[in-house]
Amino acid sequence: MTSARGRLTKDGIRIYQLGDFAGMAEAGRIAAVILDDIIPHIFVGQTTAEIDRIITEMVTAHGAKSATIGYKGYMHASCISVNHVVCHGIPSDKKIKDGDILNIDVTVIIDGWFGDTSRMYVAGKLARKSERLIEVTHEALFKGIEAVKPGNTFGDIGHAIQSFVEGHRMSVVKDFCGHGLGQVFHAPPNVLHYGRAGTGPVLEEGMFFTIEPMVNLGRSETKVLADDWTAVTRDKSLSAQFEHSVGVTATGVEIFTLSPNNVFHPTYG
Numbered sequence: 001m002t003s004a005r006g007r008l009t010k011d012g013i014r015i016y017q018l019g020d021f022a023g024m025a026e027a028g029r030i031a032a033v034i035l036d037d038i039i040p041h042i043f044v045g046q047t048t049a050e051i052d053r054i055i056t057e058m059v060t061a062h063g064a065k066s067a068t069i070g071y072k073g074y075m076h077a078s079c080i081s082v083n084h085v086v087c088h089g090i091p092s093d094k095k096i097k098d099g100d101i102l103n104i105d106v107t108v109i110i111d112g113w114f115g116d117t118s119r120m121y122v123a124g125k126l127a128r129k130s131e132r133l134i135e136v137t138h139e140a141l142f143k144g145i146e147a148v149k150p151g152n153t154f155g156d157i158g159h160a161i162q163s164f165v166e167g168h169r170m171s172v173v174k175d176f177c178g179h180g181l182g183q184v185f186h187a188p189p190n191v192l193h194y195g196r197a198g199t200g201p202v203l204e205e206g207m208f209f210t211i212e213p214m215v216n217l218g219r220s221e222t223k224v225l226a227d228d229w230t231a232v233t234r235d236k237s238l239s240a241q242f243e244h245s246v247g248v249t250a251t252g253v254e255i256f257t258l259s260p261n262n263v264f265h266p267t268y269g
């Protein structure tokens, strides 16, 4: 079955059309600008609730909507995951401490298109082991992105990420994955950050999805706390994550959520 909005593959993955890339690029750009602009608001003594409040204002100022407020009962414009929190950290009144590492994950909707991205931040002095974790995680995301082109498979993306991370004696989280997106927040396929080369659905031009590896310094196992959102490492080891929304082009990949100011890494400044 085809429609004005493209078609679905046999795996239920939507194939968007050339004209749809512009919508994703604008949604991605706004999400990325927000992650750029939040940098000066991260410091020792700041609360994650205040960071989220500022993000909520920024989303509105861009004429966008938050995709997470009201999503499955989640009531914040960001997830803020500190230290051993793997993902889906809920903004709170707890103060950020010296050396804390944080992932901030923002998803906006503009003109019906979803832009979903996250980055790492640090407050105060960055410990060497935290810096290594953050660097490996960011590079792992890009190993995955480099595997995006028509004819490759989703298993190629997962394999590129997993082999790189494990080569640095860190572990990839298996309990959470990336996802298709576009005019919806979460759609097929599940984008695993581990796997075997050559397995899984074949990438086609017009697929839009996120790649968002979570990497732990210790073991990969996670658990979700009683609030039903906060995922933490079982062994309490530090965890990091970066996320980009991407589209498959005729020859490779377009990254929709690149930092316009090129300030995506917490060793900036």
Ligand code: MF3
Binding pocket: 068, 071, 072, 074, 078, 079, 088, 105, 106, 107, 116, 179, 210, 212, 229, 243
């Ligand atoms: N932005 C997250 C993702 O990468 C999803 C957050 S859902 C929320 O898919 F409800 F926790 F905000």
Ligand code: CO
Binding pocket: 116, 178, 179, 210, 212, 243
């Ligand atoms: Co996502």
Ligand code: CO
Binding pocket: 105, 106, 107, 116, 117, 118, 243
């Ligand atoms: Co996200």
